[in-house]
Amino acid sequence: MNGIIEGKTNAVKQHNNREEKMQILQAKAGRWERILVILRKSKARFIPEILVEKLLMLSAVVSIMALLLISVFIFSRGVPLIASVGLGDFLFSLEWKPIQGKFGIGAMFVGSLLLTSASLAWAVPLGLLTAIFMAEIAPPPVGRIMTRMVSLLAGIPSVVYGFFGLVIIVPLIRNYLGGTGMSVLAGAIILGIMILPTIINISRDAIQAVPLVYKESSLALGASHYQTIGRLILPAASSGIITAVVLAMGRAIGETMAVVMVTGNAPIIPDSLLAPLRTMTSNIVLEMGYAAGDHQAALFATGAILFIFILLLNLLLNFIRRAGKRYAGN
Amino acid sequence: MPGTRIGEKALTCLLYLSALIIIGILLAVVGYIVYKGLAMINLDFIMQAPRRAGKEGGISSTIVGTLYLTVLSLAIAAPLGVGTAIHLEEYAQKESYFAYLVTLTAETLAAIPSIIYGLFGFVFFVIYLKLGWSIWSGSLTLAIMVWPTITRTAQEAILSVPREYRENSLALGASKWQTIRKIVIPAAIPGIVTGMILALGRAIGETAAVLLTAGTSLGMPLSPADPARSMSVHLYMLAMEGLSMERAFGTAFLIIILLLFINYLANRSMSFLSHNGG
Amino acid sequence: MEKAIKMKSRELNLFYGNFQALYNINMDIEENRVTALIGPSGCGKSSFLRSLNRLNELIEGSRISGEVFLDDSAIYEKGINVVELRKKVGMVFQKPAVFPMSIYENVAYGPRIHGIKKRSELDEIVCRSLQSANLWDEVKDRLVAPANQMSGGQQQRLVIARVLAVQPEVILMDEPASALDPISTARLEELIAILKTRYTIVIVTHNMQQAARVSDYTGFFLHGCLLEFNRTEELFLNPRHNKTEDYITGRFG
Numbered sequence: 001m002n003g004i005i006e007g008k009t010n011a012v013k014q015h016n017n018r019e020e021k022m023q024i025l026q027a028k029a030g031r032w033e034r035i036l037v038i039l040r041k042s043k044a045r046f047i048p049e050i051l052v053e054k055l056l057m058l059s060a061v062v063s064i065m066a067l068l069l070i071s072v073f074i075f076s077r078g079v080p081l082i083a084s085v086g087l088g089d090f091l092f093s094l095e096w097k098p099i100q101g102k103f104g105i106g107a108m109f110v111g112s113l114l115l116t117s118a119s120l121a122w123a124v125p126l127g128l129l130t131a132i133f134m135a136e137i138a139p140p141p142v143g144r145i146m147t148r149m150v151s152l153l154a155g156i157p158s159v160v161y162g163f164f165g166l167v168i169i170v171p172l173i174r175n176y177l178g179g180t181g182m183s184v185l186a187g188a189i190i191l192g193i194m195i196l197p198t199i200i201n202i203s204r205d206a207i208q209a210v211p212l213v214y215k216e217s218s219l220a221l222g223a224s225h226y227q228t229i230g231r232l233i234l235p236a237a238s239s240g241i242i243t244a245v246v247l248a249m250g251r252a253i254g255e256t257m258a259v260v261m262v263t264g265n266a267p268i269i270p271d272s273l274l275a276p277l278r279t280m281t282s283n284i285v286l287e288m289g290y291a292a293g294d295h296q297a298a299l300f301a302t303g304a305i306l307f308i309f310i311l312l313l314n315l316l317l318n319f320i321r322r323a324g325k326r327y328a329g330n
Numbered sequence: 331m332p333g334t335r336i337g338e339k340a341l342t343c344l345l346y347l348s349a350l351i352i353i354g355i356l357l358a359v360v361g362y363i364v365y366k367g368l369a370m371i372n373l374d375f376i377m378q379a380p381r382r383a384g385k386e387g388g389i390s391s392t393i394v395g396t397l398y399l400t401v402l403s404l405a406i407a408a409p410l411g412v413g414t415a416i417h418l419e420e421y422a423q424k425e426s427y428f429a430y431l432v433t434l435t436a437e438t439l440a441a442i443p444s445i446i447y448g449l450f451g452f453v454f455f456v457i458y459l460k461l462g463w464s465i466w467s468g469s470l471t472l473a474i475m476v477w478p479t480i481t482r483t484a485q486e487a488i489l490s491v492p493r494e495y496r497e498n499s500l501a502l503g504a505s506k507w508q509t510i511r512k513i514v515i516p517a518a519i520p521g522i523v524t525g526m527i528l529a530l531g532r533a534i535g536e537t538a539a540v541l542l543t544a545g546t547s548l549g550m551p552l553s554p555a556d557p558a559r560s561m562s563v564h565l566y567m568l569a570m571e572g573l574s575m576e577r578a579f580g581t582a583f584l585i586i587i588l589l590l591f592i593n594y595l596a597n598r599s600m601s602f603l604s605h606n607g608g
Numbered sequence: 609m610e611k612a613i614k615m616k617s618r619e620l621n622l623f624y625g626n627f628q629a630l631y632n633i634n635m636d637i638e639e640n641r642v643t644a645l646i647g648p649s650g651c652g653k654s655s656f657l658r659s660l661n662r663l664n665e666l667i668e669g670s671r672i673s674g675e676v677f678l679d680d681s682a683i684y685e686k687g688i689n690v691v692e693l694r695k696k697v698g699m700v701f702q703k704p705a706v707f708p709m710s711i712y713e714n715v716a717y718g719p720r721i722h723g724i725k726k727r728s729e730l731d732e733i734v735c736r737s738l739q740s741a742n743l744w745d746e747v748k749d750r751l752v753a754p755a756n757q758m759s760g761g762q763q764q765r766l767v768i769a770r771v772l773a774v775q776p777e778v779i780l781m782d783e784p785a786s787a788l789d790p791i792s793t794a795r796l797e798e799l800i801a802i803l804k805t806r807y808t809i810v811i812v813t814h815n816m817q818q819a820a821r822v823s824d825y826t827g828f829f830l831h832g833c834l835l836e837f838n839r840t841e842e843l844f845l846n847p848r849h850n851k852t853e854d855y856i857t858g859r860f861g
């Protein structure tokens with residue numbers, strides 16, 4: 001203990017030396033006093049602080065208002081028509097004859113669901129396999145390049161995909177499988193390509209988020225890499241993978257331009273993969289240009305149904321996320 | 331055991347195959363459009379106004395229209411989006427009802443399909459606010475669309491700024507806003523800019539919403555009150571009405587090149603700006 | 609010998625949500641003296657330190673009761689300018705967090721905030737602060753270099769220079785030496801001895817020798833209570849409490 005106190009006295013001696021130096025320095029100081037005065041006098045300005053805070057809050061409020069406005073305007077235009085036609089008739093009647101005042105979007109409703117399922121049917125397995133490849137198999141540089149490529153794929157706008165479908169996929173189908181080529185199949189191919197990045201990115205993230213220790217301890221127990229993937233990693237990532245599929249579903253059902261360009265748009269329920277179909281989104285974009293009165297209201301009503309669909313999917317997503325969290329917490 | 335060996339080999343092949351398919355798809359789409367579109371690109375195509383509904387001439391007015399729409403929408407959405415992100419991350423109480431509401435709003439806005447934005451923009455901006463088919467209507471609609479992208483990326487960027495920076499700055503007697511302005515935002519700028527670039531890409535490619543709000547006029551837009559046709563809408567019209575496939579390829583080519591460039595910028599901005607941070 | 613009391617806490621209680629981190633802390637902090645806070649991990653040293661410049665308010669769910677005074681004005685009073693307070697009560701953290709800017713800009717950050725704009729005046733502050741922090745000679749030729757390229761010890765001294773540049777009256781240090789090598793630590797202690805002639809210093813440390821070397825007063829915390837507070841020599845040579853003795857002799861903690 002004495003040594004400690006001694007060390008302390010030394011430090012004090014040293015500091016006396018230094019203080020002398022410091023005093024010399026200070027004697028030289030001319031404007032130093034003035035600087036000190038400025039430093040000491042400066043007062044925080046409270047009013048702009050509060051103003052800024054309110055402004056920032058306002059930008060958040062604007063976004064909520066935007067969502068409210070969207071809901072109000074879409075529903076107020078669409079709901080009265082649904083009410084007068086009757087929800088059942090509007091959703092399930094196959095008669096879409098706007099000029100005669102018959103508004104049944106049954107064919108389009110089925111068309112949207114059909115096309116979405118068809119595209120998910122091939123894009124989900126392919127996307128999931130690719131995600132596994134990127135997260136587990138690919139050497140890191142390859143994984144990075146693939147990530148870049150997938151983000152490129154995600155960045156290509158839907159109208160370009162539609163155009164590609166129109167000039168490549170449709171003629172291929174026409175020449176090799178028959179029909180006009182404008183078909184469910186063409187739509188499912190293009191739509192599937194468009195939702196691939198969503199599926200790949202989100203399930204890859206989910207797979208990569210599985211802690212490395214799980215994997216290591218499974219391997220240490222003598223499980224093969226694939227057994228580990230199948231029994232441990234995929235189940236642990238399942239809520240993320242389901243999220244990916246639901247998000248992809250939302251994208252597919254809301255997609256417009258690509259679909260309208262390759263599916264032929266006949267408002268009938270297709271009887272084969274080579275037959276044309278019309279989705280709810282196509283219905284809106286095709287007729288909005290000239291629709292008026294009830295016809296226009298019916299298009300808004302179509303949008304309202306689509307909107308509700310998306311809201312439900314979002315609700316489902318929140319539910320999955322919460323369930324996933326609970327699972328991870330245990 | 332040999333059975334599982336073969337099974338695993340087959341699985342490995344399958345995984346490689348699926349990766350190859352993805353690469354193949356990308357190369358097919360980009361390659362084909364670049365291959366067919368390149369032949370169409372020359373100065374006239376870019377500089378000349380479209381004639382006879384786009385059958386002849388260039389696409390100059392649609393390039394200007396696209397530029398107008400994207401720049402204006404970003405100018406509207408960027409302050410709102412970054413402002414919301416700052417509010418959420420720095421001011422709002424994390425558990426508060428309001429913060430939850432804003433987050434939920436952002437999620438919902440991000441999930442709404444563009445055709446619904448188009449419908450809304452049409453009835454609200456074009457009809458209700460009497461802005462007509464115009465760059466204003468289009469940009470405002472696009473701004474709401476890209477707002478969640480900007481907010482989310484900015485939020486992530488702000489969140490990744492170490493808490494210690496804030497504490498140190500506050501402990502020096504800086505006010506909250508001074509801390510945000512001088513420490514947090516500069517440190518988060520790479521992420522914020524990346525978000526804006528991503529938003530830009532989305533705005534350039536958007537078709538359905540622009541079609542219903544900015545119109546399809548081929549005239550050269552001079553003021554934001556003028557209607558305009560964007561390049562993507564032009565591509566749609568050319569292809570759907572079979573007006574001129576060469577010009578459609580040329581337009582698609584330009585869109586793709588623009589987006590490749592933007593993708594490159596987004597990747598660069600992250601590393602470039604973070605190297606020169608502050 | 610008696611000196612003025614710079615800061616004092618009275619019946620200070622601190623809560624994080626339902627968890628009480630500090631119980632009825634009464635402490636007088638003398639002007640131009642070094643006060644050390646010691647105690648086992650989690651006993652509330654940092655919490656106490658951070659309640660002296662109201663930095664605890666940044667933690668959501670934290671609440672406080674009791675009072676803290678700076679020069680006889682209660683700092684938790686309504687209408688107190690927190691920014692002003694934090695300017696007077698500077699803080700050095702455990703891990704030096706240099707801002708992602710140049711060395712010069714780091715030191716100039718505070719003065720700029722407080723309204724000094726002239727380059728020449730900033731130059732002078734930066735130079736003096738770096739000198740006071742014993743760093744000037746090492747960095748004077750590379751003031752524009754990014755600050756995060758410096759060594760850990762240099763970064764810690766830079767952070768101190770940054771605090772000095774706003775001319776605080778009290779400097780709080782939360783385990784400032786825990787990430788430093790022995791030589792840097794020695795230099796830091798030297799610096800503290802110099803600084804106390806002009807500032808009031810409160811330092812949290814896990815190192816008994818360090819507390820004994822640098823401080824005039826020492827407070828021993830245990831489970832959120834201030835168990836013992838006395839002149840450093842007294843506390844180390846004649847601890848009144850068994851627990852204190854056990855702790856400083858290394859029998860627990």
Ligand SMILES: Nc1ncnc2c1ncn2[C@@H]1O[C@H](COP(=O)(O)OP(=O)(O)OP(=O)(O)O)[C@@H](O)[C@H]1O
Nearest residue numbers: 624627629647648649650651652653654655656667
């Ligand atoms: N943000 C927080 N939320 C909830 N509890 C906290 C928080 N920060 C600290 N605590 C709790 O308060 C108590 C005191 O923490 P404090 O950080 O003040 O201890 P300390 O004495 O500084 O410890 P150390 O020596 O490890 O730094 C601890 O039990 C800790 O768990």
Ligand SMILES: [Mg+2]
Nearest residue numbers: 653654655782
């Ligand atoms: Mg601590």
